[in-house]
Amino acid sequence: MNQQVERSAQDALSAGQNAAILGSLTAESLGGPRIAPDPRPYPRFPLPRPLALEWDNLAARISAAPYLHLGWAEAWCRAFSEGDPELRTLRRDGRLAAVLPMVRKQKLLESAANYHTPGFGLLAEDHEASLALARDLFSDDPLHVSITSLDPEGESLKACRQAAEEANYRVVVRPFQRSLYLELDEDWDQYETGLGKNLLRNLKRARRQLELEGEVSVDVVCGGAGLDEKLREAFLVEAASWKGAAGTAIQSDPRTQRFYTAVGRWAAERGMLRLFFLRVGRRPLAMYLALQDSGVCYLHKGGYDPAFGRYSPGKMLLHEVIRDCFAGGVKRIEFNGDAEPYKFCWTGAVREYQRFDAFAPSMAGQLAWAAHAYSRPVTHRLRQGLGLAPKE
Numbered sequence: 269m270n271q272q273v274e275r276s277a278q279d280a281l282s283a284g285q286n287a288a289i290l291g292s293l294t295a296e297s298l299g300g301p302r303i304a305p306d307p308r309p310y311p312r313f314p315l316p317r318p319l320a321l322e323w324d325n326l327a328a329r330i331s332a333a334p335y336l337h338l339g340w341a342e343a344w345c346r347a348f349s350e351g352d353p354e355l356r357t358l359r360r361d362g363r364l365a366a367v368l369p370m371v372r373k374q375k376l377l378e379s380a381a382n383y384h385t386p387g388f389g390l391l392a393e394d395h396e397a398s399l400a401l402a403r404d405l406f407s408d409d410p411l412h413v414s415i416t417s418l419d420p421e422g423e424s425l426k427a428c429r430q431a432a433e434e435a436n437y438r439v440v441v442r443p444f445q446r447s448l449y450l451e452l453d454e455d456w457d458q459y460e461t462g463l464g465k466n467l468l469r470n471l472k473r474a475r476r477q478l479e480l481e482g483e484v485s486v487d488v489v490c491g492g493a494g495l496d497e498k499l500r501e502a503f504l505v506e507a508a509s510w511k512g513a514a515g516t517a518i519q520s521d522p523r524t525q526r527f528y529t530a531v532g533r534w535a536a537e538r539g540m541l542r543l544f545f546l547r548v549g550r551r552p553l554a555m556y557l558a559l560q561d562s563g564v565c566y567l568h569k570g571g572y573d574p575a576f577g578r579y580s581p582g583k584m585l586l587h588e589v590i591r592d593c594f595a596g597g598v599k600r601i602e603f604n605g606d607a608e609p610y611k612f613c614w615t616g617a618v619r620e621y622q623r624f625d626a627f628a629p630s631m632a633g634q635l636a637w638a639a640h641a642y643s644r645p646v647t648h649r650l651r652q653g654l655g656l657a658p659k660e
Contacts, residue, residue, distance in 0.1 A: 322364035331562040336391040339534035341369040347527035358401045366392035366401040375411035386604040388417040389424030402431035413626045432626035444623040446607040450615040456594040478579045482549040486588045489543035491536030502555040506571030546585040554581035563599040
């Protein structure tokens with residue numbers, strides 16, 4: 269069975285320019301001969317319809333998380349890419365079997381992902397495809413390969429480690445982010461009964477008090493007319509809280525706002541979008557931006573209006589979101605983001621995503637490893653001393 273790896277390089281995305289995929293390369297297939305490169309250049313985003321459909325079909329076949337879909341990758345590249353995007357694909361008997369969007373910055377090859385990407389990895393139909401595509405990452409001897417937000421138990425991390433070690437690269441795997449998740453393996457009444465008594469008592473009291481302000485309701489927006497207006501409304505609510513003051517809110521950065529707007533539109537088209545609002549009358553007090561697919565609800569961004577903070581609107585809405593997931597047959601909720609203390613009210617299950625770095629066996633590669641290994645702790649301590657947030 270032949271496998272072909274195509275690697276297509278895209279022009280850097282800047283000033284709102286679309287990415288271009290320039291060419292393709294091949295890697296040696298497992299159990300088969302090396303296949304000649306496909307010289308076809310791919311056009312700019314959006315990708316050619318056949319390739320886009322193949323990517324979507326592959327993601328659907330393996331029930332991939334939204335972050336591994338074309339729509340997410342395209343939105344991310346348009347908003348955040350600062351290097352030359354590369355789309356690496358692998359084919360088995362002519363069928364797309366694996367795909368991985370990366371970004372090249374000279375001799376650094378890194379994942380098309382950042383803090384806004386809760387999970388990343390190789391979109392591949394099996395171990396063989398994952399390993400073949402991972403091996404292709406090292407085929408042109410990059411100085412440094414960096415992939416972030418990998419599931420510690422996932423196939424991607426195993427394949428990348430094996431491929432790097434085969435190429436004699438020095439591998440560093442370290443924690444990237446601790447995120448919580450909730451398995452919905454019981455009914456709602458059982459789950460709610462297991463929550464803290466103080467939490468439930470405070471929520472009931474806050475609800476009664478809030479109802480004195482007006483009619484309390486929860487809206488769930490999945491798409492339709494006026495979607496952009498609803499997204500802007502959600503971004504305003506999120507920015508009203510501490511995130512706005514800290515400059516970490518969606519609308520604090522035009523790139524981030526562009527990204528989540530594009531993701532919201534794409535997710536709505538695919539039936540994935542779940543935009544939750546807690547309202548008093550028509551006024552939104554809290555919001556959650558979530559994606560739901562293949563029985564999993566992915567919570568991405570949440571916020572609340574501090575003017576109503578005494579009613580705990582964020583907790584009140586999250587309680588309703590979880591209830592909605594139970595009612596809708598969701599099997600798991602990914603809370604995403606950091607494992608912040610307030611999230612432990614709802615679950616104690618933690619997944620620690622990893623960052624993978626591999627450095628070439630050359631002298632330059634070992635110097636890059638030394639700088640990575642010894643400069644990061646010093647930088648981390650300096651930022652702590654200055655009261656700054658850790659920088660990834």
